Amino acid sequence: MWDYTDKVKDHFLNPRNVGDIQEPSGKGEVGSLACGDALTLTFRLGDDGKIEDAKFKTFGCASAIASSSALTEMIKGLTLDEAEKITNEDIAEYLGGLPKEKMHCSVMGREALEAAIANYRGVPLPMAQGDLVCECFGVTDLEIKRAILESNLKTVEEVTNFTKAGGGCGNCHERIEELILEVRKEAREVTKDEAAPRKLTNIQKIKMIEDVLEREIRPALKKDGGDIELIDVDGDFVMVSLRGACVSCAASQTTLKDYVERKLREQVLESLIVEEVKK
Amino acid sequence: MSTKVVYMDNNATTRVAPEVLETMLPYFSDLYGNPSSMHTFGGQVGDALKEAREQIADLVGASADEIIFTSCGTESDSTAILSALQAFPEKRHIVTTRVEHPAVKNLCENIDNLTGHKHKITQLPVDREGMIDLQRYEDSLTDDTAIVSVMWANNETGVIFPIAAMAEIAKSRGILFHTDAVQAVGKIPIDLKKTSSIDFLSVSGHKLHAPKGIGVLYVRRGTPYAPFLIGGHQEHGRRGGTENVASIIGLGKACALAGDRLQEENTRVKAMRDTLENGLLEKISHSMLNGHKTERLPNTTSVSFEFVEGEAILLHLDRFGICASSGSACTSGSLEPSHVLRAMGVPFTAAHGSIRFSLSVYNNEEEVEFILDKLPPIIGNLRELSPFWKGEHPGKVGSSQCKCVC
Structure with a gap:
């Protein structure tokens, strides 16, 4: 049995903000029936530029439903620029943590938010522009690289837990390994470049x-x-x-x-x- | 969680029958001797083991000397398959199915690493009802086939394979035949004197109201055999390790009880299962049965509810103390639904929302009514949450390129 926090259970059993907003400012849809989880997020922007209301519909397990519910609570009252800064780790933290195998549920929430904001702005979804790595779950290299960087992922298994990539046929495991090496190398270079202006020698x-x-x-x-x-x-x-x-x-x-x-x-x-x- | 528990997950494990526990207790306290000892104190334990061995043999129509005690069903499966490969070291082909329990499936898939030899594994497909094609099975056998390993009944769907006919075909070709009968023993009549072509048969104690940690491997007299656990002379040198005395005696009692209750299992339990199954299919739209309608264990039903996810259903049932299982991906921690449902070609839309109820003689009609009362609104509420519900032709949502060609 999964070790869910009380907050996850609460948001699963009593989900907040279920439904569709009629004529929403932005709408984001991610996932599919075949993949086992999917989320539709709609929001309405107030005159003050802040998110006035947000609603969701989710097909998925308890943590997927709880993550969606948490996300709608978190973004209400924020400007789009503020909402954009919410990471999957923030969603997991809001819920008091998620089992590591379930982190992809929080990632899905964040992706739906990005999709909804992109929809509002009338721009294409940045993450979907990358090259497809995992065919089973439709995950691009950009999504994987971001997860590696943000959550400090080191193994293929961790990448699968966070993005689902590599959780199907397994054909893309090698490519994911490469991406991990790539990102970590980049991370090192960036930190080297930035080393000078820091206070510590x-x-x-x-x-x-x-x-x-x-x-x-x-x-x-x-x-x-x-x-x-x-x-x-x-x-x-x-x-x-x-x-x-x-x-x-x-x-x-x-x-x-x-x-x-x-x-x-x-x-x-x-x-x-x-x-x-x-x- | 409420204190009331409605336990309908008996294919996962069963409660130890009170009569079984009672029979076992003295062997944890007063009668602690080692059956191999020379003294009377140990010897009396040996007598009790002998009786248990006969009780087990009786349930499946075997002779007592064909019964080897193991630690679990998995050990029995490993022993049988590895034994057959040792008996025919020149043969490098195994025939099994795509719906086996991991105890057989994962062993076969890793057999090259274990034996250091390259093997060919044929995993026979099943049809939409989970049934095997006998002609296809027969065609898959070759002169290189060392062993066939096919489960008697499937743990997820309860579908019963035509094991007698399959064993007959293997025998006519001089191929050893193993069946994982963990789900079948105690639920349907088995007579190994009549189905005389089975060489190995696995039993697990905790699936028939004996404790966990005890299993049996039946090995037909005359079948070539090589032990898996090598040690002392226990089980006539066929399985080393001091006997798990109390559990063996418990399993003996459980087998005697199962023999007495076989009739009830196939009448009263079956009727409850049917009431539950028909009630769910009737009350909940977009639901379907997984598995063959009739060739099925009397206690098992697997039903899929479209557009909702199994783990979410289970957690809602759990609030009412209702215990069941799901073949959904999320319950297992993997990202894909059960290999059994996928092998049957159950659409992903349904596989993710599958729930298995497995009953026992300890269930009653009120519990069935309780589930029929509680489950429909749970499905209804989850569907209200689901972005796929309402649309009559639900399908892809969003930009995901998910193919899931599994």
Whole structure:
């Protein structure tokens, strides 16, 4: 059984804003019956340029319905520019989190919003302009690349969880691998370019990272028989190697992301990305 | 969640019958001996095992020495198939179906890695009603075929395959025949003395009111056999590991009960199933039955409701304490609906909204009425939410290029 938060259950059992707005300012439709989930989003813009009302209709599982309901609540009262900034992570966060296999439900909500805004502005949907990668679920390279970048995805499985791409026949797995490498390489280059204007020098950054590791992270890991070693810092990428019990621990990736990365982001730099270097 | 539970998910697992539990309890406390021991204290446990073995053999018309205890249905399936491949190492072809349980399906699909040899796997298709074509089956057999492995009854739809005829055909070609009878044993009469061409048959305890963690592999006398778990002399060297005494004794009792209740299963349970099925199909428009109308287990019904999604239905049913299953993608965590429904060619529009109810002798008419009362409004409400509902010719929504040619 899925581990849904109370907020997901609430929005599933008591969905807000169900229906179609008559003569909407914008309308977005994504998904299909065959794919197993689909969402139609309509909104009406007020004279003040803010979203006055939003309604949805969704075919899909509990998290798809809850994500749609949450989205309509979130965008009411926002300008289109503000609404555009809502990411799938924001939707998931609003709901207190979603099981990782269900993240694509929140992605669908965001895509419907984009489609509705594009419809209002009379412009083509930017994400649909890319090249089709996953034929089974109709996902383009642009959508996949954005998900990799925004949600810091590292594996094909994660990409499937977030976008559904690769969840059917599996023929596109290689292409997704390539996209992951591409995006992460680009991300590194961007962070290198931006390194100069930042306040921290490289030496300062490394010193602070070392300090947090020594002071907080290593003692905590040692309690469970594990340890961590700093290998290198390249722009925002912090390369570490796990030691002791961490090496064989099934939850080590969670530790890395949810604990080590979070601590470093909190105390050193928000943009840091922790990566494991395997020997 | 309310305290009341309406349990109609008996193809997933069943409650341990109170009589079974009672029979098992002494073997957790006073009678803890090892049946292999020389002393009387252990030996008396051995006597009880012997009786259980006979009870199980009786239910399927086998001899006690043809019964091997395993840990589960999956172990029985693996043992049978790998054993047959060892018996005929020069043969590299397996015939099975597209609708098998993962215990057989995934084993066959990974057999090359396990054995280190390249094998050809024929997965026979089924028709729209989930039924197999006997001629096509016969044509698929070759001189290279080592084993046929076909389930007796399907877990999702309850469709019963013509196993006796299929085993007969395999035997006439000198090919070993295995059947995963996990869903069939205890629900329909099985007599291995009459259907004498079956070489291997798998049973799972928890599908017939015995506990989880106990299974049986029937191996016909004279069938070439190689053990899967190698260890001590237990089961005459055919399966190592100290016997799961209490569970074996529980399974013996469960088999005796199942024999007594077979009649009830095929009359009262079947009637309840039919009331439920007909009621749902009648009360809910755009609904359809998945699977053969008559060649089917008496306790199983799989119904699809178009334009709504299975997980959402299940969670609403759960609020009323109603337990069922779905073949939808979202319930499994995969992104595609069940391989059984896809093999049958059930349209995706229906596969995503499929719900399986599987009854047992512990269900009653009030529970059936309760579901018939609760489910139609759930479907109605979810359809109100669905962008596909209302349109008489629903289809693609949005710009998605979803093809899903699976």
